[in-house]
Amino acid sequence: MKAERKGILLVFFAAVLYSIGGLCIKVIPWHAMSINSGRNIVSVLVVGGYLFFTRHRLQWNRWVVLGALCVCGTNMLFTLANKMTTAANAIVLQFTAPIFVMLISIALLHKKPEKLDVAVCAAVLAGVLCFFLESLEAGGILGNLAALCSGLTYAGVFLLNDMPNADPISSVFWGDVCSALIGLPFLLRETDFSPLPMTSLIMLGAFQVGLAYILMCEGLKTTPAVTASLISGIEPVLNPILVAVFYHETIGPLSLAGAIIVVVSIIIYNMLKERMNHDHL
Numbered sequence: 001m002k003a004e005r006k007g008i009l010l011v012f013f014a015a016v017l018y019s020i021g022g023l024c025i026k027v028i029p030w031h032a033m034s035i036n037s038g039r040n041i042v043s044v045l046v047v048g049g050y051l052f053f054t055r056h057r058l059q060w061n062r063w064v065v066l067g068a069l070c071v072c073g074t075n076m077l078f079t080l081a082n083k084m085t086t087a088a089n090a091i092v093l094q095f096t097a098p099i100f101v102m103l104i105s106i107a108l109l110h111k112k113p114e115k116l117d118v119a120v121c122a123a124v125l126a127g128v129l130c131f132f133l134e135s136l137e138a139g140g141i142l143g144n145l146a147a148l149c150s151g152l153t154y155a156g157v158f159l160l161n162d163m164p165n166a167d168p169i170s171s172v173f174w175g176d177v178c179s180a181l182i183g184l185p186f187l188l189r190e191t192d193f194s195p196l197p198m199t200s201l202i203m204l205g206a207f208q209v210g211l212a213y214i215l216m217c218e219g220l221k222t223t224p225a226v227t228a229s230l231i232s233g234i235e236p237v238l239n240p241i242l243v244a245v246f247y248h249e250t251i252g253p254l255s256l257a258g259a260i261i262v263v264v265s266i267i268i269y270n271m272l273k274e275r276m277n278h279d280h281l
Contacts, residue, residue, distance in 0.1 A: 004222050007218070007220070007221060007223035008219070010215045010216070010219030011215070011216060011219035011220070011223050011228045012231050013215055014215035015234045015238075017208055017212035017215070018208060018212050018235045019234065020204075020242065021078070021082070021091075022082055022087030022243045023243050023246055024204045025083065025087075026247045027197070028200050029197060031083075031186045032076075032080045033080075033187075034186040034190050035183075035201065035204070036079040036179055036183045037182070037183025038187055038201045038204075038205065039079075039204035040176040040205065041180045042202055042205020042206050042209075042210065043176045043206070043209035046209075046210030046211060047173045047210050048173065050214050051173065058173060059167035061165050063163040063166040064171050065174070066156070067156075067161060067166060067170075067172075068170075068172075068173075068178060069175070070153045070156035070160060071178075072175040073149075073150070073156075074153040074175075075175065075179040075209070076179060077147070077150035077153060081144070081146040082143075084146060085142075085143025085144050086251055087243040088240035088251040088255060088256075089131050089140065089147055089251070090143065090147040090150075091147075091239040093128065094150045095233075095262060095266065096148065096266075097151045097152075097155040097158065098155070098266055099120070099124045099151075100152045100154075100155035101159060116272060116276075124261070124262050124266065127259070127265065128262065130261065131254075131255050131258045134255045168217055169214075233263060233267050236262075
């Protein structure tokens, strides 16, 4: 019980650290690819240090590589989305990852969907539609598409981590290296290295990417996946609040309705699934 409580706390702190991403990305006056490269350079140092001190050997196989590609895609798409749409849209649309996990499992693993699965997919689709209806007027449709795609790549991270010989921390290390290299040409063209962007960049790399992922990996060792996903629900709530308070970015009424539908639908889905699994035992 003590180990599980510790795991829950680690997942909670990881979610809190993830939630600073929207604000830090917004206040850095750089191209999204520059930000992504810079924060991942810092993250590589943090994760590399963790691997060194824990004597964890880096793995390299097809599942680790596929996981790294998904991590790299999630890093880039989420950063791009935060520059092209609101922080609320970016994080809530990425929060559709569990739905993509479900759909991929049905399509590729031939798992027959249950009525609950279909109902939740329909509800989340309705919520996502709210974002796109409002973005047609606001001009942020490309940002919303990038955020939705980051939900798809994030789903890939979860799926690939369950494959044989997968190693989550190795995938995140190689994914961060890939992200840093791809955005490096953009980073080398930046000229504003004043205290605000540099401090925000270090916070992103060290805490929002590096430390947060380490805490999540450690927390998931003793925390059930459903419990972890429920605790992680604090991220799509806290992220836009921080941006609204410190960056004064507001969310439209239709997008707000969509956010509530998406977050509530996935939380209820996880709770019902947990109850169903418990009843089957």
